[in-house]
Amino acid sequence: MNFDVYEGETFVLMGLSGSGKSTLLRCLNRLIDPSDGHILIDGDDIATMNDKELREARRKKMSMVFQSFALLPHKTVIDNVAFGLEVQGIPKEERYTKAEEAIVKVGLKGHEASKTSQLSGGMQQRVGLARALATDPDILLMDEAFSALDPLIRSEMQDELIALQDKLKKTIVFVSHDLDEALKIGDRIAIMKDGVIAQIGTAEEILTNPADDYVSEFVAGVDRTKILTAENVMKRPEPVVSINSGLTVAMQLMKKHGISSIFVVDPEKTIKGILLIDDAVKAVKEKRTLHDVLITDVPTVAPDEPVKDIIPMVAESQFPLAVVNERNKLLGVIVRGSILGALTIKEED
Amino acid sequence: MVIPEIPIGKVVESGVYWLNDNFGFLMDIFSKFIDFLISGFKDILMFLPPIAFIFVISILVYIVSRRDLKLTIGTAIGFALIESMDLWNLSIETIALVLASALVALVVGIPTGIMAAKNETIFSIVKPVLDFMQTMPSFVYLIPAVIFFGLGNVPGLVATIVFAMPPAIRLTNLGIRQVPVELREVANAFGTTSMQKLIKVELPVALPTIMAGVNQCIMLSLSMVVIAAMIGARGLGYQVLVGIQRVDIAQGFEAGLGIVIIAIVLDRLTQSITPKE
Ligand SMILES: Nc1ncnc2c1ncn2[C@@H]1O[C@H](COP(=O)(O)OP(=O)(O)OP(=O)(O)O)[C@@H](O)[C@H]1O
Ligand SMILES: [Mg+2]
Numbered sequence: 001m002n003f004d005v006y007e008g009e010t011f012v013l014m015g016l017s018g019s020g021k022s023t024l025l026r027c028l029n030r031l032i033d034p035s036d037g038h039i040l041i042d043g044d045d046i047a048t049m050n051d052k053e054l055r056e057a058r059r060k061k062m063s064m065v066f067q068s069f070a071l072l073p074h075k076t077v078i079d080n081v082a083f084g085l086e087v088q089g090i091p092k093e094e095r096y097t098k099a100e101e102a103i104v105k106v107g108l109k110g111h112e113a114s115k116t117s118q119l120s121g122g123m124q125q126r127v128g129l130a131r132a133l134a135t136d137p138d139i140l141l142m143d144e145a146f147s148a149l150d151p152l153i154r155s156e157m158q159d160e161l162i163a164l165q166d167k168l169k170k171t172i173v174f175v176s177h178d179l180d181e182a183l184k185i186g187d188r189i190a191i192m193k194d195g196v197i198a199q200i201g202t203a204e205e206i207l208t209n210p211a212d213d214y215v216s217e218f219v220a221g222v223d224r225t226k227i228l229t230a231e232n233v234m235k236r237p238e239p240v241v242s243i244n245s246g247l248t249v250a251m252q253l254m255k256k257h258g259i260s261s262i263f264v265v266d267p268e269k270t271i272k273g274i275l276l277i278d279d280a281v282k283a284v285k286e287k288r289t290l291h292d293v294l295i296t297d298v299p300t301v302a303p304d305e306p307v308k309d310i311i312p313m314v315a316e317s318q319f320p321l322a323v324v325n326e327r328n329k330l331l332g333v334i335v336r337g338s339i340l341g342a343l344t345i346k347e348e349d
Numbered sequence: 350m351v352i353p354e355i356p357i358g359k360v361v362e363s364g365v366y367w368l369n370d371n372f373g374f375l376m377d378i379f380s381k382f383i384d385f386l387i388s389g390f391k392d393i394l395m396f397l398p399p400i401a402f403i404f405v406i407s408i409l410v411y412i413v414s415r416r417d418l419k420l421t422i423g424t425a426i427g428f429a430l431i432e433s434m435d436l437w438n439l440s441i442e443t444i445a446l447v448l449a450s451a452l453v454a455l456v457v458g459i460p461t462g463i464m465a466a467k468n469e470t471i472f473s474i475v476k477p478v479l480d481f482m483q484t485m486p487s488f489v490y491l492i493p494a495v496i497f498f499g500l501g502n503v504p505g506l507v508a509t510i511v512f513a514m515p516p517a518i519r520l521t522n523l524g525i526r527q528v529p530v531e532l533r534e535v536a537n538a539f540g541t542t543s544m545q546k547l548i549k550v551e552l553p554v555a556l557p558t559i560m561a562g563v564n565q566c567i568m569l570s571l572s573m574v575v576i577a578a579m580i581g582a583r584g585l586g587y588q589v590l591v592g593i594q595r596v597d598i599a600q601g602f603e604a605g606l607g608i609v610i611i612a613i614v615l616d617r618l619t620q621s622i623t624p625k626e
Contacts, residue, residue, distance in 0.1 A: 031534050058540035070531035074553040074624070084539040086549065135539070 001197045003190060007138075010165060010172040012186030014179060016218075020195035021175040025143050028173060029062055030054055041139070059088050062139035063132040067147055069124040071116040071131075078103065078112040080127050084135035095134075102134040105164065122153040129161075133168075142174045146181065158185055179219065183207075183227050191215050203227050224343050225308040230301045233310075233342040234323045234332025240265050243272045247290050251280050261319055263330060264294055271330045274298045274319050300324045303331055307339060314339060365496050376497055383503045386452065390445035399432045410614075414621035423617075427610040436585065436607045443574060443584035444611060446502065450509040451570045455563060458514040462521025462562070463547070472522070479515045487512055487573055491580050505582025509573040513566045520562025524555030560623035567615050575608055585611075 005011045013021045026032040028039055030046055039046040041061055049057060063084060071080050078099050079086075085095035103109060106126040116124060125145060132140055146154045162185055165172060176182045182189050183203040190200045191214075199211035207227055210216035240263045241250040254262050254277050264272045272294065279293040299313055300322045314321055314336055323332040369376070397405060403425055411421040431440050465472040490508040498504035528551050536546040552559070578586030585604045592601025 026534075029538055031537055055540040055542065058538060060540075064534070064538040066531050066535065068529075068531055070529070070535045072532065072535070072550060072554070074556070083535070083549075087536075087539050087541050087545055141538075 003197060003200055005171060005173060006188075007171050008169040009187040010174060010185055012182040012189045013173065013175045013192060014182045014186075014189050015177065015192035015198075017177060019192040021177070021192055022143050023195070024192070025141055025173060025175050028139075028141055029058055029064060031064075059084065059135065061137055062141060063135055063137045065125070065128045065132045065140065065142040065145040067144040069116075069121075069128045069148070071124055071127055073117060075116070076112065077108065077114050077116060077119070077127050080116060081130045081134050083131055088135070098136075099130070099134050102130040105133060106130045107160070120153075121149050122157060125149060125157065138171055140170050140172045142172060144175050144177065147177070154181075161185060179222050180226075183222065191218060204229075204232060208232060223308075225311065226306055228307045228342055229303065230305045230307070230310055230321075230323045230334060231303040231332070233307055233339050234303075234334050235338050237263060237265075237269075237322075237330045237333050240269075240330065241275070242267065243290070245290075247275075247280050247284050247293075250275050250290065251277065251284070254280070263298075263320075263322060263333065264290070265330050269330050270328050271298065271300065271322055271324055272296065274322075276319075295319075298322055300328070301334070302326075307342070310334060311339065369497070379507075380498060380503050383449070383453075383506050386449040387445055387502055387506065390448045391442060394441045394445055395438075399428075399437050403428045403432070410618060414618065417617075417621055420617050420621060424614050427614055431607050431610060434603045434607065436588070436603060439583070439585050439588055439604070440607050440611060443571075443586065443608070446506060446509070446574045446577075446582060446584055447567065447570045447611075447615070450506050450513060450574065451563075451567045453506075453510045454514040454566050454570065455517050457510075458517030458562075458566065459521045459559065461514075462518040462559075463525060463552075465518065465522040466525035475518060475522075479519055482511075482515050487576055490573070491577065494577075495580050500581035502582050504580050505574065505577030508577055508580070509570050509582075512573045513569040516565035516569065517562045520565070521555070521559050524558030524562070525551050527558065528554045557623055560619065564616065564619040564623070567619055568612065571608070571612055571615060 013024060015021050023032055027034040028046070030039075030049075034047050037047060041057065044053075044057070046054070046057060072083065075083070078096060081102050082095040082099035085098055090098075100112070103112060106129050108123065108126050108130060111119065111123065116127060119127065125148075128145070132142075146157050149157060158181060161172075165185075174182075174185060186203065188200060188202055189206055191198045191206065193214050199206055199215045201209075204227065206215060207219055207222065207224060210219060239253045239257055241253055243264050243266050250262055250264075254260065260278075261274050261276045263274055266272055273296040275290065275294055279295075283289070283293040298319060299317045301310055301313065301324075303323055303325065310321065314334060321334040322330055323334060324330055394402070406428065407421050407425045410424045411417070414420050431437060461471075461475065465475045490512045491504075494504035494508035494511075498507055532550055532554055533546070536550040541549065574582060574584065575586035575589065578584070578590045585607050588604035589601055589608070591597070592599075592604060
């Protein structure tokens with residue numbers, strides 16, 4: 001297999017137990033020697049490095065966070081965090097300064113002198129994360145870093161990792177067997193099966209366009225409403241009627257398409273309002289214009305709005321939802337049916 | 350039908366003479382070294398008069414046992430009892446023998462254990478030797494010691510060193526092998542050299558197990574040092590032996606009590622400096 005991990009992205013390796021996630025991750029820093037192939041970091045091939053070069057790369061370029069925390073039981077929190085720096089031979093004062101920075105980043109201030117065994121699981125993994133951050137590596141390798149934590153703490157840690165990553169912009173390779181976690185934190189996801197990668201892509205790409213049966217089965221259980229956005233479920237905004245055309249045109253369009261309401265836009269496709277068929281019929285009888293019966297207070301959503309938040313809006317509103325960009329240009333339309341359609345997995349293709 | 354007599358004894362004897370003729374100088378050096386160790390420890394321990402010694406040792410125990418008051422008081426009373434039984438010099442001699450033999454056993458045993466844990470070839474050589482040594486009664490160790498070093502403190506110590514070394518090797522090996530894989534991975538992932546990995550991760554993590562080996566090594570040393578009285582080692586053991594030979598209940602009992610006191614103090618002390626999980 002062949003894949004790239006881009007600088008500054010969170011890349012998630014995902015798959016069932018035994019699919020080779022940990023093995024692949026451990027090849028990246030050669031805790032497991034790859035039998036063949038190349039691992040290039042900034043152009044240097046990890047796979048062919050001698051011991052000294054490899055040590056240097058492990059010290060400076062990348063560090064690792066472990067599933068079972070793997071803290072050193074004989075060291076205090078700050079000495080655990082400073083471990084990577086100690087290995088590099090950095091004098092005590094300097095390494096404590098740097099370790100302290102990492103401790104603050106993960107929110108463990110005040111626990112520097114604690115024994116690690118006295119900390120809760122969540123706190124222990126913060127120490128593990130701080131230890132990995134302390135050497136200021138470009139790359140973080142995280143093997144099921146949050147799997148040993150209970151769900152609430154886990155979700156909290158995921159949020160914090162996302163927040164940290166926003167600031168630090170590390171390149172993270174994160175192993176997970178939890179698809180929800182992968183979708184939440186991953187910029188891109190690789191789904192592994194039997195030691196090979198079945199598909200690489202963003203969450204949306206994988207959900208909307210699974211490469212094979214294995215992947216589509218794998219993602220079947222996912223709560224799609226959290227992943228899919230307005231953009232994924234909207235329909236083309238057709239038909240629409242120009243604000244400059246008359247009521248009759250609008251009524252004809254509605255009749256032709258068998259719909260009971262229609263969006264009204266200006267020539268730049270900026271949304272102006274919605275016209276209901278009943279109002280239109282009444283207005284024609286009473287000789288009034290489009291402007292008189294136009295409902296301008298239409299519910300709109302941004303294209304990146306998660307479906308989870310759209311569902312209640314669709315349920316409440318008696319009109320279709322308009323998906324608009326920041327300049328109120330009409331991009332698409334969401335009706336109840338379109339959400340249902342997008343959430344059911346296509347059996348074919 | 351007569352089974353012919355095989356001259357095993359004679360063969361061994363001539364072999365030993367040959368060894369003595371050709372490598373005698375090595376044994377002399379070793380002998381001198383052991384003598385030096387024993388008298389060194391004795392000089393240090395004898396430096397203070399009993400009362401001052403008891404005072405100093407109590408403070409020391411108090412510190413290394415992290416303020417274990419019971420152990421401290423027990424130690425003081427025990428040593429005072431030894432002095433009151435007029436067994437001071439003999440006890441010091443025994444302690445010097447124990448410390449000297451345990452020191453050598455540990456200095457050889459712990460590195461051997463480390464190497465056995467790191468290298469399967471060494472392990473496959475060391476393990477059957479240890480197993481074999483474990484099946485032999487302590488008594489048997491005296492024979493080769495006497496053959497090569499005659500009678501006295503030195504052969505006693507040699508037998509003791511050999512007898513007390515296996516637990517140090519075994520438990521060091523075990524302790525290092527038991528270091529969790531993930532902690533080794535941590536060391537590797539952060540770019541340690543193998544020496545750094547050993548010193549910063551493996552030894553500290555294995556320390557409780559290694560200390561259990563140290564404790565056993567010291568306790569076995571004490572028991573063997575007593576038995577070694579049979580080949581001329583001095584100290585309380587000799588006193589017990591004489592007590593037995595003369596059926597002198599009083600002398601035998603007092604010397605035995607002295608040994609028990611030393612045993613308890615050494616045991617508690619090594620246990621109390623073992624780091625807890
Ligand atoms: N590409 C590969 N070539 C050969 N063997 C492999 C490969 N990938 C994985 N394996 C083997 O598969 C086994 C399981 O792999 P691994 O531990 O990496 O799985 P995992 O996905 O991390 O599972 P878990 O979720 O249980 O941690 C290992 O014994 C490993 O040696
Ligand atoms: Mg794994």
